[in-house]
Amino acid sequence: MKFWKKKKMMGTNEKVPFENKNEHLYNLPTDINQYLHELNKEFGNSADIVIRRFELGSDKQISAALVYTDGLANNKEISDFFKVLLKDFPQKNITVSINKYIQDHLLIFGDVKEVHSKTEVYNEILRGSVAIIIAEESTTLIVGTKGWESRAIAEPENEMTIRGPREGFNENIRTNTALVRRKIPSTKLRYEQKYIGTLTETAVGIMYIKGIVNPKIVEEVKRRLNRIEIDSILESGYIEELIQDSTFSLFPTVYNTERPDKVASELLQGKVAIFVDGTPFVLIVPVSIAMYFQAGDDYYLRFPIGSFLRILRIATFFIATTLPSFYVAVTTYHRELIPTTLLVRLAAQREGIPFPAIIEAFLMEITFEILREAGLRMPKSIGQAVSIVGALVLGTAAVDAGIVSAAMVIIVAMTAISNFTTPGYDMAIASRIIRFILLVLAGTLGLFGMLFGLILFVIHLSSLRSFGIPYLAGIAPMNLSDQKDIFVRVPWFWMKRRPYLFSQKDQVREESTSPHPPKKNE
Amino acid sequence: MKEKISSIQLAFLVINFTIGSALIFLPSSIVNHSKQDGWISAILSSLIGAVFAFIIVSLIKRFPNKNFMEILEFLLGKWFGRLIGLFYSWFFIHLAALVLRNGVEFVKINFMPNTPMAVFSLAFGIIILYTSLSGIEVISRVNDIILPISLIGIWLTIILMLPIIEPDKISPILANGIKPILRGTYPALGFPFAELVIFTMIIPFVNKQKNITKIFVGSQLFAGITLFFIVLITIMVLNIYPTEISLFAPFNVARLISIGDFLSRLEILISMSFIISIGTKLTISFYAGTLAIAQVFQLMDYRSIIIPLVIITVSFSFLLEEDIAEVISFASTTWTPYSFLIGVLIPLLLLGISFIKNDKS
Numbered sequence: 001m002k003f004w005k006k007k008k009m010m011g012t013n014e015k016v017p018f019e020n021k022n023e024h025l026y027n028l029p030t031d032i033n034q035y036l037h038e039l040n041k042e043f044g045n046s047a048d049i050v051i052r053r054f055e056l057g058s059d060k061q062i063s064a065a066l067v068y069t070d071g072l073a074n075n076k077e078i079s080d081f082f083k084v085l086l087k088d089f090p091q092k093n094i095t096v097s098i099n100k101y102i103q104d105h106l107l108i109f110g111d112v113k114e115v116h117s118k119t120e121v122y123n124e125i126l127r128g129s130v131a132i133i134i135a136e137e138s139t140t141l142i143v144g145t146k147g148w149e150s151r152a153i154a155e156p157e158n159e160m161t162i163r164g165p166r167e168g169f170n171e172n173i174r175t176n177t178a179l180v181r182r183k184i185p186s187t188k189l190r191y192e193q194k195y196i197g198t199l200t201e202t203a204v205g206i207m208y209i210k211g212i213v214n215p216k217i218v219e220e221v222k223r224r225l226n227r228i229e230i231d232s233i234l235e236s237g238y239i240e241e242l243i244q245d246s247t248f249s250l251f252p253t254v255y256n257t258e259r260p261d262k263v264a265s266e267l268l269q270g271k272v273a274i275f276v277d278g279t280p281f282v283l284i285v286p287v288s289i290a291m292y293f294q295a296g297d298d299y300y301l302r303f304p305i306g307s308f309l310r311i312l313r314i315a316t317f318f319i320a321t322t323l324p325s326f327y328v329a330v331t332t333y334h335r336e337l338i339p340t341t342l343l344v345r346l347a348a349q350r351e352g353i354p355f356p357a358i359i360e361a362f363l364m365e366i367t368f369e370i371l372r373e374a375g376l377r378m379p380k381s382i383g384q385a386v387s388i389v390g391a392l393v394l395g396t397a398a399v400d401a402g403i404v405s406a407a408m409v410i411i412v413a414m415t416a417i418s419n420f421t422t423p424g425y426d427m428a429i430a431s432r433i434i435r436f437i438l439l440v441l442a443g444t445l446g447l448f449g450m451l452f453g454l455i456l457f458v459i460h461l462s463s464l465r466s467f468g469i470p471y472l473a474g475i476a477p478m479n480l481s482d483q484k485d486i487f488v489r490v491p492w493f494w495m496k497r498r499p500y501l502f503s504q505k506d507q508v509r510e511e512s513t514s515p516h517p518p519k520k521n522e
Numbered sequence: 523m524k525e526k527i528s529s530i531q532l533a534f535l536v537i538n539f540t541i542g543s544a545l546i547f548l549p550s551s552i553v554n555h556s557k558q559d560g561w562i563s564a565i566l567s568s569l570i571g572a573v574f575a576f577i578i579v580s581l582i583k584r585f586p587n588k589n590f591m592e593i594l595e596f597l598l599g600k601w602f603g604r605l606i607g608l609f610y611s612w613f614f615i616h617l618a619a620l621v622l623r624n625g626v627e628f629v630k631i632n633f634m635p636n637t638p639m640a641v642f643s644l645a646f647g648i649i650i651l652y653t654s655l656s657g658i659e660v661i662s663r664v665n666d667i668i669l670p671i672s673l674i675g676i677w678l679t680i681i682l683m684l685p686i687i688e689p690d691k692i693s694p695i696l697a698n699g700i701k702p703i704l705r706g707t708y709p710a711l712g713f714p715f716a717e718l719v720i721f722t723m724i725i726p727f728v729n730k731q732k733n734i735t736k737i738f739v740g741s742q743l744f745a746g747i748t749l750f751f752i753v754l755i756t757i758m759v760l761n762i763y764p765t766e767i768s769l770f771a772p773f774n775v776a777r778l779i780s781i782g783d784f785l786s787r788l789e790i791l792i793s794m795s796f797i798i799s800i801g802t803k804l805t806i807s808f809y810a811g812t813l814a815i816a817q818v819f820q821l822m823d824y825r826s827i828i829i830p831l832v833i834i835t836v837s838f839s840f841l842l843e844e845d846i847a848e849v850i851s852f853a854s855t856t857w858t859p860y861s862f863l864i865g866v867l868i869p870l871l872l873l874g875i876s877f878i879k880n881d882k883s
Contacts, residue, residue, distance in 0.1 A: 333633075333634070334790050336787040336790075337787060337788065337790060337791070339784040339785065339786075445634070445637070445641070445645075446633060446634060447633065447790055447791075447794065448629055448633050448634065448642070448645070448797070449645075451794050451797060451798070452645045452648075452649070455649060455664075455668075455798065455801065456648070456649065456652065458664055458667055458668070459649070459652050459653055459656065459660065459664050460652075462656070462660045462663035462664045462667070463656040463660045470663065472663060472667070475666070475667065476662075476663035476664070476665075476666035476667050477527075477528060477531060477662070477663060477666060478530060478531075478666050
């Protein structure tokens with residue numbers, strides 16, 4: 001709780017509202033001709049906006065209109081409810097308002113609501129709903145008929161697991177929330193939504209589990225989202241950058257994932273998920289550095305295997321960050337550290353190399369980074385070329401030409417492979433940049449320079465916070481109970497508590513005991 | 523917002539601070555006087571050091587809501603209290619400059635003898651600048667990560683030395699009576715144990731003050747025991763005369779490490795853990811110094827004076843001493859009465875005054 005004191009002074013105690021302004025205006029014209037004229041003007045006669053006028057009632061005395069966006073609204077659904085509307089509309093006078101009557105007696109299924117303001121009508125039409133405008137009515141009926149083409153639920157390609165659910169988020173926010181809701185069908189799972197972006201009006205929702213999450217974190221997330229005033233949100237990266245704690249840091253302070261099971265597991269640990277329409281990447285806050293090394297496999301595989309894999313991943317992260325600089329420092333300044341036979345070998349290899357080790361390392365590292373980026377951007381059909389060039393350039397040719405030593409190729413290859421083991425892509429990419437900084441320091445000051453650089457990064461990591469939670473939570477400040485899920489993953493029946501700093505409200509996760517065969521007296 | 527650290531973090535800070543630069547200098551300065559009985563001096567000094575720690579923590583505990591400068595003002599009057607406070611600020615900054623010099627000499631001599639000292643001073647300067655700007659919470663979090671590493675470095679050295687120790691090097695025990703032992707204890711009291719007075723600035727940050735005496739004295743004793751083992755191993759491995767004359771005795775011990783005949787000369791790796799220990803001590807001293815000055819002059823935020831103070835400290839580290847010989851002789855002779863006065867006598871006096879004042883009111 002202590003980490004929230006600073007925020008408290010800014011006045012946290014009142015509840016932060018999380019909804020759009022001007023939703024309660026009453027400014028719809030009652031004259032249908034004027035109404036449609038205004039609509040036409042507003043949409044500028046766009047070809048994909050369909051406006052159909054029709055008459056209601058058997059003697060056709062009520063003038064009405066139907067407005068929707070072609071392609072966003074589902075035609076089948078529109079014709080279905082239209083049939084109902086025209087067939088069952090009563091002959092006699094209706095005592096209540098027509099809109100109310102339709103809502104209560106005719107369209108009693110589906111998502112039907114009355115709205116009062118122009119902006120709301122426009123927004124709903126542009127999001128795929130159908131607006132029914134009836135003459136002399138002060139409100140407009142909105143029927144949810146959203147149904148546009150979207151990608152099927154597929155396994156996320158960037159976050160692979162051996163064992164675990166094969167479903168991933170897609171670009172539809174409703175599908176995404178449903179995927180998580182299906183995993184946690186609890187009344188405590190809360191979802192709030194608003195629209196951000198003056199032009200894009202992108203749906204942004206936050207999800208959390210009431211009772212587990214620290215309410216102050218939820219308030220803070222809402223406050224930061226409310227502060228956003230931007231014209232467009234095209235991807236959750238926009239939101240991430242507008243709400244994160246430290247912009248000028250290599251390390252990510254907002255987590256993103258495509259996996260519903262990951263989101264569910266983080267929600268259960270007292271975190272808040274932020275869904276953004278139009279992207280499969282869901283944000284999770286607050287984060288700690290440990291999250292970036294936790295893969296789903298750790299929890300689905302048996303615990304010794306999960307723990308081993310996680311230790312391996314952490315070790316390879318260090319290899320990916322420090323191996324080239326360590327090699328450069330040792331071969332340039334501290335040759336006594338190398339066993340003699342190996343040293344002789346290295347010296348023989350380096351004999352004809354024209355560059356010092358640091359230049360050599362830079363050449364190879366930059367070559368690899370270029371290859372990697374090229375492989376990513378290149379059309380799949382010519383992807384083969386990259387691997388051939390990579391193998392030849394990185395492998396034999398450079399060594400044969402005497403530009404780099406074979407040992408350096410091994411080091412770079414090792415680094416490259418190690419870099420792919422980190423499950424969090426954001427963290428992996430940070431390590432790539434840190435590697436270059438350390439390389440410069442190691443080339444100029446040897447191991448002392450490396451130590452200096454590493455200490456600076458440790459200080460930096462220690463000073464980072466994500467939504468009030470220290471970035472190194474569990475490691476520093478040290479918490480013994482949290483150690484069960486940082487470097488290793490202990491069996492579930494030992495992890496009785498949720499992570500200390502994240503879920504201070506409801507700490508106890510489970511009370512199961514270790515499994516055992518039935519005892520004699522049972 | 524007032525920053526808070528936990529009592530465990532305080533313990534970690536105390537351990538790393540006490541081991542700090544003492545680790546590399548203590549064996550030589552003790553063995554110089556007490557020869558093969560140096561290990562007795564080491565254990566004796568850490569026991570006496572525990573008394574020092576007790577005095578300091580008792581003094582702070584008597585005024586739970588005051589920082590050290592306020593205590594000084596309260597007990598000694600406004601102007602005299604501030605004068606003493608200024609004296610303390612000088613001591614902390616002086617200590618930081620000395621530790622900085624120790625670290626720089628250690629790195630320069632062992633890692634890169636041809637590189638100018640200024641490079642290393644600058645590196646250390648950047649680190650204290652960054653840490654003190656970030657505050658005590660960050661310092662303790664960094665220390666949480668660093669302490670295990672430096673302890674592993676130290677204990678690994680001790681354990682890897684076990685195959686080659688010669689236990690008969692410490693006999694005959696008490697050959698020259700008790701006097702050389704006391705003579706050897708004396709420098710160890712001033713450096714590092716009396717320096718623990720620096721924690722008068724840190725203890726008020728601890729969130730739970732309940733077990734603080736136990737934790738503070740306990741962690742000091744743990745550090746004392748580690749230092750004792752270092753002294754013992756150094757004597758047993760290097761023998762007496764080489765220990766006396768080496769600049770950084772434990773570094774020379776680490777030089778003898780050899781694992782399975784193919785990994786040898788690992789002293790650079792081990793000494794990296796020594797360096798981060800020194801760095802922590804430096805950071806704590808400097809942070810305490812800036813905080814003390816800010817409190818004496820009642821500044822709103824201590825951060826405004828950090829940059830000039832970093833420049834002053836780095837320059838002092840050059841100016842105060844000529845070379846490594848002077849560094850060592852200063853640490854084992856002049857420093858002791860100086861830090862004794864500030865670290866033990868004045869706190870003891872303050873404790874006495876606080877009892878008298880308490881009786882009156």
